[in-house]
Amino acid sequence: MDSWPMSVDSPALDPPSVPNGGDEPKHGGYSRFELELEFVQSLANPQYLNYLASRKFLTNRAFVAYLEYLQYWARPPYLKYLTFPTATLKMLELLQQEKFRQDIISPDLAQALMAEGMKTAVEWHREG
């Protein structure tokens, strides 16, 4: 998926306001809150990250800045809107590291992340 022109110089935005039924500006029918929520959760999919890496997004400075900006999802009141919290927060954390951003271009790593994520999802509750 291509994105519209990005610039490192564009001013950092404040996180979007939590939906309150008000009249927010829409992008293609979606509010910024909805789009960023969708995107930050899509980042939880290792394969999508691999795809983004293969399209050189993860080496784009503006995109990296955007990833940094997206960290507001790890804080209230946004945190509670994540429906895939475990993987989303982990990936968001990993994506702040340059090494991970470079390594995820390897399909083997994406594969391993998927296998591990699945295994954890099935087995995490068996520990107790």
Added chain:
Amino acid sequence: MSLSHSELCYPKLSSNHMHVHYLVQEQERSKTYAFNMDKDLCTPMGELLDCRFERLEKALNVMIDSLAKNTPSEKLAEELVSAQEDLNDGLKLLERHQNNYGRIQQLRQETSLLDTQIKDIASSLWNMRKELKAVPTTAHPMNGQRYRFTTAELLAYGRRISRNTLPPPGVTNGVDMSTPEPSQTTQTPFTSFNTSFNGTVGTPGPMSATPNTTLDTQTTSQQLAAAKPNTTEAKLPQHLKPAVNPLHNAAFQPWPTEAQIRSGGLAAIQRLVDAGIDPRGYDPEEEERKKQAEEQAKKEAEERARQEREAAERRMREERERMARERERARQQMEGGAGADRRDSVVGAGPRASKPKQFTFLGADDDDDEDED
């Protein structure tokens, strides 16, 4: 000693002496009793009783002696009585003493009981504390920020995310199968269904019954993907095909699937961009509404125009009809007027054909219109 002495004396004693003797026996008994119970008591009480008893014994001996010698003395008798009363007082004191002692013992018992209770409670508290400290808790970053939330919020959130954090029971098998652990591959009815499903499609995925095949396909797909990373999006690894297959009910992923991503809002925006529409401020629903409203307005305008046209046509038609009727009537009037003139000459004036009407021709026409309305 005194008892044997009394027994020896007993046969010789008078009834009065017998009474005294009985008293002595009684006191001896109570004294023995008292001392048995009082063994570990402090001595002053025992000494007190001892000396009072000795005094009575002495007085009694003197009395017996004096009686034996046949020289009774009132003084001796009084001494005996006072000694007797003294001893009685002492015995009462002893009774109180014994009661108090019993009470002290009881209280001591109670305190020791309570002491053990306190010890028990303290030790159980200690144990509880130890257990509590042993309970593993989530490690909170001490320097991190703390957030407030209510139990209701937490439960609601738990309910919302549960379908994404734990696979439903039926899916667990599928997930185990999809992880590269051939030892865990067990044939269940569920997976056999998947096998047959995959079989018809002709893609030997990880759900196939032979684990070796699964591993082989995985490695080859990985090699392919490694060779051409740009094609990963177009060609998914074999074992992931079921996960993006909407017909495959056994798919569980702890993150949004590719199908979900592809059907989301970002994809919709991409489609707008591809169509050459700037998505900023563009709302398809809003546009749809606007379009509909425009169409509606257009339709209404058309409808109005049509109605106006029809109304005009109707008016014109009515006008034409009216004109036709008027012409017809005028013609009849003309003909009738001519006839009436002829009849007038023959029959005379009829009820309707009055002369002045002939002169107010237009006025009669107005009357006719009103009648029609």
